[in-house]
Amino acid sequence: xxxxxxxxxxxxxEEERLVKQVxxxxxxxxRWYLEIIRKTEMADYAPMKGMMVIRPYGYGVWENIQRLLxxxxxxxxxxxxxxxxxxxxxxxxKEMAHVEGFAPEVAWVTQGGRDELEERxxxxxxxxxxxxxxxxxxxxxxxxxxxxxxxxxxxxxxxKVTRPFLRTTEFLWQEGHTAHATEEEARKETxxxxxxxxxxxxxxxxxxxxxxxxxxWDKFAGALQTYSLEALMSDGKALQMxxxxxxxxxxxxxxxxxxxxxxxxxxxxxQTSWGVSTRLIGAVVMVHGDDSGLRLPPAVAPVQVVIVPxxxxxxxxxxxxxxxxxxxxLLRAGIRVKLDDREEFTPGWKFSDWEMRGxxxxxxxxxxxxxxxKAVAVRRDVRGKTSLPLDTLPETVNRLLGEIxxxxxxxxxxxxxxxxxxxxxxxxxxxxxxxxxGFLIAPWCGARECEEKVKxxxxxxxxVIPLEPESEPGELCLACGRKSESRxxxxxxx
Ligand SMILES: [Zn+2]
Numbered sequence: 001x002x003x004x005x006x007x008x009x010x011x012x013x014e015e016e017r018l019v020k021q022v023x024x025x026x027x028x029x030x031r032w033y034l035e036i037i038r039k040t041e042m043a044d045y046a047p048m049k050g051m052m053v054i055r056p057y058g059y060g061v062w063e064n065i066q067r068l069l070x071x072x073x074x075x076x077x078x079x080x081x082x083x084x085x086x087x088x089x090x091x092x093x094k095e096m097a098h099v100e101g102f103a104p105e106v107a108w109v110t111q112g113g114r115d116e117l118e119e120r121x122x123x124x125x126x127x128x129x130x131x132x133x134x135x136x137x138x139x140x141x142x143x144x145x146x147x148x149x150x151x152x153x154x155x156x157x158x159x160k161v162t163r164p165f166l167r168t169t170e171f172l173w174q175e176g177h178t179a180h181a182t183e184e185e186a187r188k189e190t191x192x193x194x195x196x197x198x199x200x201x202x203x204x205x206x207x208x209x210x211x212x213x214x215x216x217w218d219k220f221a222g223a224l225q226t227y228s229l230e231a232l233m234s235d236g237k238a239l240q241m242x243x244x245x246x247x248x249x250x251x252x253x254x255x256x257x258x259x260x261x262x263x264x265x266x267x268x269x270x271q272t273s274w275g276v277s278t279r280l281i282g283a284v285v286m287v288h289g290d291d292s293g294l295r296l297p298p299a300v301a302p303v304q305v306v307i308v309p310x311x312x313x314x315x316x317x318x319x320x321x322x323x324x325x326x327x328x329x330l331l332r333a334g335i336r337v338k339l340d341d342r343e344e345f346t347p348g349w350k351f352s353d354w355e356m357r358g359x360x361x362x363x364x365x366x367x368x369x370x371x372x373x374k375a376v377a378v379r380r381d382v383r384g385k386t387s388l389p390l391d392t393l394p395e396t397v398n399r400l401l402g403e404i405x406x407x408x409x410x411x412x413x414x415x416x417x418x419x420x421x422x423x424x425x426x427x428x429x430x431x432x433x434x435x436x437x438g439f440l441i442a443p444w445c446g447a448r449e450c451e452e453k454v455k456x457x458x459x460x461x462x463x464v465i466p467l468e469p470e471s472e473p474g475e476l477c478l479a480c481g482r483k484s485e486s487r488x489x490x491x492x493x494x
Contacts, residue, residue, distance in 0.1 A: 101221020212464025
């Protein structure tokens with residue numbers, strides 16, 4: 001094809017192969033994931049075991065996630081603050097269930113400068129303890145409530161098995177911490193946040209998620225209830241996308257967070273906490289990626305549109321100025337655009353490179369296009385080529401980006417629907433989990449032993465119990481045959 005022009009002495013086919021040396025996703029999903037993360041320069045392994053460096057291309061996705069979620073949290077009344085990285089051991093130990101939940105993963109600071117510390121300091125595995133101690137100082141009266149705080153921060157959990165973005169010793173997240181006068185308000189906040197997360201994940205990341213409650217043995221240490229959003233990755237395994245915890249009065253009782261109510265009676269506040277992390281970037285890679293690489297939803301793509309000038313003839317005086325003008329127009333229209341005018345690479349090489357990096361839309365401008373006042377647009381999601389008039393480019397490009405965003409969500413929704421099945425027959429359950437994975441909705445009696453039996457025999461555990469139990473009367477537990485209490489979503493998971 002004429003657009004794959006050669007540069008002197010280079011073989012285009014060879015160059016394209018270099019870019020495409022990625023293990024096919026269908027052959028080895030895990031290897032594909034690790035290669036994509038590194039080849040697209042989203043992240044790299046740090047010299048320390050279990051840690052990663054988020055490179056600019058990956059951090060660009062995180063910045064978009066931050067901006068789009070932060071806007072939603074603020075609109076719902078939350079304000080950002082920052083709490084210390086170090087937490088005294090005695091603070092963590094005040095809430096025993098909490099400290100037991102984190103004990104194996106906490107990193108400790110025992111020395112400051114040359115001096116041994118009198119009390120060792122935990123590097124925050126989460127901030128409930130330090131936030132609770134401060135809330136006790138700040139909250140005195142019902143007039144001080146509710147307190148709606150969010151923090152963008154880093155977290156350390158000493159993980160044994162790690163994978164970039166999905167599980168690393170240090171990661172970035174936001175953690176919300178709120179205090180309320182009544183249980184009802186705290187419960188509403190917990191579910192409102194779950195709703196905000198779900199809408200955000202669907203709208204901006206183009207990922208549909210199942211919402212529900214965690215089992216009592218799988219909830220956050222110290223919470224009354226944990227709610228979670230679970231999405232299906234394209235290998236059929238589930239990934240927890242975010243959690244929202246109703247903390248009840250567990251922390252307010254240990255940290256003495258009390259307020260005087262309208263009748264001058266002292267009450268303990270009701271609290272919530274909730275978070276999503278850089279793990280969402282891993283989800284975007286695993287849900288939308290294909291054999292050629294990433295497919296980034298336009299809403300979070302660091303580069304939404306790449307312009308590749310076709311280097312034919314005296315392109316620097318004919319094509320390049322037009323490509324620059326197009327870049328300027330798109331920039332002014334608020335589109336994140338990049339003109340790839342690198343001379344050391346052929347257009348064909350750039351096509352494959354940006355395909356691998358998952359830029360949603362590519363615009364090609366060649367000598368003939370310049371004459372006809374057109375550009376060729378290629379969508380990353382469906383790969384179709386269309387010719388677009390230069391005069392109306394910003395509007396057309398904005399419309400196409402919107403279509404790509406919706407298209408990716410529709411594909412992911414179809415995948416979720418195709419891979420979510422109901423069964424109350426344990427033999428069929430085993431067969432489906434082995435052959436196709438996905439979510440299996442099954443009736444369940446509520447007993448922990450039954451989940452454990454299923455997990456041991458199939459490696460699939462309960463991800464969530466739907467918010468409205470959908471059990472039909474007469475349904476029997478998948479594992480024991482007793483009366484079902486509710487249906488549950490089972491899956492193998494990351
Ligand atoms: Zn059972």
